[in-house]
Amino acid sequence: MIYPNNFEEKIGFDKIRQLISDKCLSLLGKDKVHEMDFxxxxxxxxxxxxxxxxxxxxxxxxxxxxxxxxxxxxxxxxxxxxxxxxxxxxxxxxxxxxxxxxxxxxxxxxxxxxxxxxxxxxxxxxxxxxxxxxxxxxxxxxxxxxxxxxxxASPELARIRREIIHTSSSISRSLQSIMRAAQAEGIVEKDQAPTMRDGRLMIPVAPAYKRKIKGIVHDESASGKTVFIEPAEVVEANNRIRELEGEERREVIRILVRxxxxxxxxxxxxxxxxxxxxxxxxxxxxxSFSIEINGILPTFENKRQIDWQRAIHPLLYLSHKKQNKSVVPLDIELDEKNRILLISGPNAGGKSVCLKTVGLLQYMLQSGLLIPVYESSRTGIFHDIFIDIGDEQSIENDLSTYSSHLTNMKHFVRRCNENSILLIDEFGGGTEPQIGGAIAEALLDRFNRNMSYGVITTHYQNLKHFAEDHEGIINGAMLYDRHLMQPLFKLSIGNPGSSFAVEIARKIGLPEDVIADASEKVGSDYIDMDKYLQDIVRDKRYWESKRQTIRQKEKKLEELSERYEEDLNKIAAQRKELMAKAKADAERILAEANAMVENTIRKIKEAQAEKESTRLARKEMEEFKAKLAEQEAANDDMIARKIKKIQEREERKKQGKPQKPVEGQKKVFRPEIIETGDAVRLKGQTTIGEVLEVSGKNALVAFGMLKSTVQLERLEKMSKNQIKKETPKSTFVSQQTADDIYERKMNFKQEIDVRGMRGDEALQAVVYFIDDAILVGVAQVRILHGTGTGALRQIIRDYLKTVHGVKKFRDEHVQFGGAGITVVELE
CATH class of the missing domain: 1.10.1420 (MutS, DNA mismatch repair protein; Chain A, domain 3)
Known part of the structure; x- marks a missing residue:
């Protein structure tokens, strides 16, 4: 049930209906818009x-x-x-x-x-x-x-039209012949041509020569300087054309009737x-209208509830959009515990807009329209919507504003229940404050006991106290900036609001002695209470801001933790890969060992088991086994040290420590001493390796993926300058470069916002962004460019088509941005 009859006009739905009707392509759709109902x-x-x-x-x-x-x-x-x-x-x-x-x-x-x-x-x-x-x-x-x-379409129609064409051609030839003769005699101007008048071809002639051509004068020009003559030679043919056209029309009608x-x-x-x-x-x-107002389908459940985040009044949004102004969104929640929201605050602070937003969006939702709220919002369904807003004074019915208000309240009290939502503006106003406030309090109590839902605006202090003392009703305030003395149009639920009457009076220049007298008359208790309300609102804003900051930091911390966990999983995968490779190397070495054993046995058999030959073969076998054991131990140690290095680097990143300790003294390069971690090469060779371990006179050196035990005397230690001069840049990736890439990956955000940028600025930003994304190896990124005229979106997508690392791109899902966001999948 909707009350009163002009409900749609009061909340602005009549304008919504007209906007949707304007987007229809036919009267068929417009009729459906007219039939749209709650x-x-x-x-x-x-x-x-x-x-x-x-x-x-x-x-x-x-x-x-x-x-x-x-x-x-x-x-x-x-x-x-x-x-x-x-x-x-x-x-x-x-x-x-x-x-x-x-x-x-x-x-x-x-x-x-x-x-x-x-x-x-x-x-x-x-x-x-x-x-x-x-x-x-x-x-x-x-x-x-x-x-x-x-x-x-029929044989008869084909015959008629052939005859019309033939007769028309005959008329045209005759007229052309007459025209040429008349032009030769100077009767008709050289540039004149036959003219169609009333469906008949005629010759335009100056009035002075009209008797020079035999025929019928049918018409003359508005200026009277030209007359139109139908030559006698074509009169009969033109009459035949008329007859044929009549036959054609009759045959067409016969075909259409069939x-x-x-x-x-x-x-x-x-x-x-x-x-x-x-x-x-x-x-x-x-x-189409939903797209224009950024409407979505939030969670819709079969129960009475309003849990909206960032709700926007669509008509206000469209109006502000034309003026390049933004709308302050509304966060509001009504549930079984807090069913009635009592909003207080200064005049022109947005209370009525808040109330109309609730009424309009709920009415739109139950009329089948998407609404402009945030994706996480939850919506419900109501059987009755009652509204009391605006000046209802009626001369015809002899009703004052307050009488009309009470008439509405009588209807609300009789009809409201747990399936109803009440929208009442300036509750209790329009009469003497003391009795008006008392009646409003009694009505509010009845609404609450009937388990109704509602949004009610008021200035009465007794209603604010009533809301604090009764379960089911909660206070709310429209925020106001005390320093700038202007409304913020933001709803805060949990505490009542101040009317800021003294501050507003002082701002507009009311004499200070008048303000002082008024404050004295109302009493210090009221002034102090109003001040306390203002302080509560101010403090709540401060802590709300703090809480928002903490939430943002927590979210960032969660993202970092997720990335850290993801990187640890990658480390585990790398460890598994290294172990698998080590196992493959071990199997290869084992195969070599088996071949060595077979070779040893063959040598023993060939030497006929001579004692010395057997001893030498066994010695070679023992040395090979020792070498295998040494290499296997070195592989295990190398894997353990690499994993440890990665984990230490991750720990330093997490704790915000530098990746390398800062040394107070520069290390002195000593070419004669080779230690673990030094860069070396075989004397006479160019390939540079890293010393993994020094054992006596031998060293285990890694040349790329190949590890080998080499005598120290065969190695040459390399300084950093030598490496830079002698090693091509493309032969390896330095640890610093790898660390830089890792740092980028840790801090890389998979979303970029280029809205408001010029085309060249946005394109440059996207180029850098996609390059970084490919470098750090992410699978998917998002580009926020907005809808607008679509030019920015087209520029970005034309560029993406040229990038080899881009697998494909598409619009984001409509509930998460639609055509205003491009999702890019990378190879």
Missing amino acids: SIHYEEVKTRLGCTEEMVRILQLEDEFPANYFFDVRIPLKRIRVEGTFLDEPELFDLRRSLETIRDIARFFKNEKEGEARYPYLTEMTANVMLFPQILISIDKILDKFGRVKDN MADEIRPFAEDILGSYDYLGEIDFTRAKA
Whole structure:
């Protein structure tokens, strides 16, 4: 139930209805907009919202959805119910094109049904739509692509039109001959040509020469300087043309009547399909409006609740958008515990806008429209919406504003229940404050006991106290900047608000002695309480700001923790990979050992088991086994040290410590001493390796992926300058470079916002961003460019097409930004 009758006008829904109607492509859709109503049935509302949300996705993602011909041919279809009537050529052509659109839309959703049903609600709507392929075929047989009856629609029509063409050609030749003769005699100007007047070809002649040409004068120009003569030679032919045109019209009507006879049995079914076409047009208009106001489908549940984040009044948003101004969003929550929100605060602080926003968005939602709120919002359904707002003074009914207010309250008290939501502005106002406040308090108590929901604005202190003392009612305040003396238009729930009457009076220049007298009359208790309210609001704003900062830092910390955990998982994967490689190396070495054993056995057999030969073979075997054991130990040690290095580096990053300790003294390069970690090369060679371990006179050196035990005397120690001079830059990635890349990866954000930038600025930022993304190896990034004119989006996407590292890109999901965000997947 909606109360009062002018509810839509009060909350602004009548303007919403008009905006949606303007977006319709036909009268079919406009009629559906007029029929749009408030529903209290959960499944019906859910279906309406689902259809609108799916159409939003179609408009944003689909390029092939049919939306060309939404013609309204309902009146002509009803007219041909009578035998002998027909659709004229334009009407028949409109019928043909609109039936084709219905067929194409049904085919679009039929393909969806056969595959993955991405649009289940719209597909279900299309399930019972009737199509008329035979009628389309029949119309195509008689109409050409321009909507005119074809020459071959019947043999008789073809004959008539051939004769018209032949006769017209004969008339043209005769006139041309007469014109040339008249021009030769100077009767007609050289640049004149035959002219069509009243459907007959004539010769324009100056009045002085009109008797020089035999024929009939039919007309003269407005200036009187030219007369139009039909030569006698072509009068009969022109008459024949008239006769043929009449025959042609009669034959065309006969063909159209025959076509109407074929359509007539299906007229009612066609009208049913037109109802579907109107529903699609209406849904498309709703979706287009939703995109314009950034409307989405939040969580919708079959219970009484309002839990909205960043809700925006759509009409205020569109108005401010034209002026390049922003709208302060509204956060509001009504649930079973706190059902009634009592809002107080200064005048012109946004209380009424808040109340109208709640009423309008709830009404829009239950009318099947998407609403501009944040994705995490939760919505519910109410059976009754009652509103009392504005000046209801009526001269005709002899009602004052307060009387009208009480009349509404009488209706609210009688009808409100747990399924109702009440929207009351300036509760209790319009009469003497003491009794007005008392009546308002009694009404508020009744509303609360009836378990109703509501948003109520007031200035009365007794109502604020009542809300504090009674469960089910919660205070709220519209915030006000005491220093700048201006409203913030932001709702804060939990504490009552101050009217800031003294501060506002002082700001507008009311004499200080008047303010002092007023303060004395009202008493220090009231002034102190108002001051305490202001302090509470100020402190709450401060702590709210602090809490927001903490939330942002916590979120950033969580992101860092997730990245840290992800990197640890990668370390584990790297360790697993290294162990697998070490195992493969061990298997290879074991195969070599087996070959060595077989070779030893062969040598023993060839030497006929001589004692000395056997001893030497066994010695070689023992040395090989020792070498294997040494290399295996070195591999294990190297893996352990690499993992330890990675973990230490991660720990230093987490604690914010520098990756390398700062030394107070520069290390002296001593070429004669080779230690673990030194860069070396074999004497006479160019390949540079790293010393992994020094054992006596030998060292274990890693040359890239190859490790070898080499005598120290065969090695040459390399300084950093030598490495820079002698080693090509592309042969390895230094530890510093690797650390820099790792640092970038740790701090890389997978989203960039280029809204508001010029095209060249945005493109440069995106180039750097994509380069970094490819460098650190992320799989997916997001680019926020907004919708606007689409120019910025096109520039960015043209660039992405040229980048080899980009796998593909697409629009973000509509609930997370839609066409205003490009999601890029990287190889």
